[in-house]
Amino acid sequence: MGENLDCLSCYEITARLHLYIDRELNTQEIEIVQQHLTTCPHCECRFHFDMRVKRLVHDCCAIERAPQHLREKVMRIAHGEQVDIDPELAKKIKADWGGC
Structure with missing residues (x-):
């Protein structure tokens, strides 16, 4: 200083x-x-x-903590594991990403 x-x-x-x-x-x-x-x-x-x-x-x-099951799935995805997600949610994600 x-x-x-x-x-x-x-x-x-x-x-x-x-x-x-x-x-x-x-x-x-x-x-x-x-x-x-x-x-x-x-x-x-x-x-x-x-x-x-x-x-x-x-x-x-302060952001609310995500539910335990969601945190676990995110961690599994982060470690490269395949995770099943709700088909309706998958459609919404694809629509938001422009179908990529």
């Missing part, structure tokens, strides 16, 4: 919040960000806001 991490401004801390939240900073950077957050109410508020947004996006956009 090349900068003195002991005196990062609010702007620089805010720029690192997503990396901090995603645990992508090194140990020294984590300590500096945490220290700044304990002494700066504005940045701490921004951190909590960003965390809430991240949780909201995760909760609203």
Whole structure:
């Protein structure tokens, strides 16, 4: 980074919040960000806001797990096995692919 991490401004801390939240900073950077957050109410508020947004996006956009039988068939196909599929579904797939 090349900068003195002991005196990062609010702007620089805010720029690192997503990396901090995603645990992508090194140990020294984590300590500096945490220290700044304990002494700066504005940045701490921004951190909590960003965390809430991240949780909201995760909760609203999480894809439901596929049923076990479907996951098993996909894994079998991935391993090169022949898998029977519903004839109606096969027609729809061929139609969507232009008959290829």
